[in-house]
Amino acid sequence: MAHIRIKTGDTVYVLTGKDRAMTGKVLRVIPDKEQVVVEGVNMVTKHRKPGNNYQQGEIVHMEGPIHISNVMLVDEKTKQPTKVSVKTLENGDRVRISKRSGEVIDTLSNKR
Numbered sequence: 723m724a725h726i727r728i729k730t731g732d733t734v735y736v737l738t739g740k741d742r743a744m745t746g747k748v749l750r751v752i753p754d755k756e757q758v759v760v761e762g763v764n765m766v767t768k769h770r771k772p773g774n775n776y777q778q779g780e781i782v783h784m785e786g787p788i789h790i791s792n793v794m795l796v797d798e799k800t801k802q803p804t805k806v807s808v809k810t811l812e813n814g815d816r817v818r819i820s821k822r823s824g825e826v827i828d829t830l831s832n833k834r
Contacts, residue, residue, distance in 0.1 A: 726753055726790055727806040727818060729828075734793040735803040736763055741788075745796055749785065757787035764788050799823045 728734060732748045746760040766786040772779050794803035797820045804822035808830065811817060818827040 725808075726751060726756065727808065728758060728790060728793065728795055733796040733798075734758070734760055735796050736760065736788070736793055737803075738792045739764070739788065750787075752787055755787070756790045758790055758793060759785050759787050760793065761785065795820070795827075797822045797825070798827075799825055 728748060728751065730748050730751055733745060734748055736742055736744045736746075741763045744763050746762045748758050749761050750759040752758070762785065764786040765783055768782045768784060770776070770780050770782060795806050796802065797804040799820070800823055802822060804820045806827065807819050807821055809817055809819050816830040818830060819825070820827055
């Protein structure tokens, strides 16, 4: 399993697929399948039958998951897609770093 360096709430750029060149906020990360759900990207249509929660059947438009390799994190400083690296500081904190600008994105938990 690959290291997933994208977290919920990050802004990402879509590299391939029908929604190529779109940006959006990550709503959910699915680490087991190495997928992410991005707001407004890969919209799918679900047809629901009548059930307990609603009386009539309905058609629901929702975001579908896309593979983690098809998105890149958007650097907040340059507003362009960037690779992400993880570095351990001298005090023991692990941080995500933008390869494009060299800026620290945020601090990760010390669990591995």
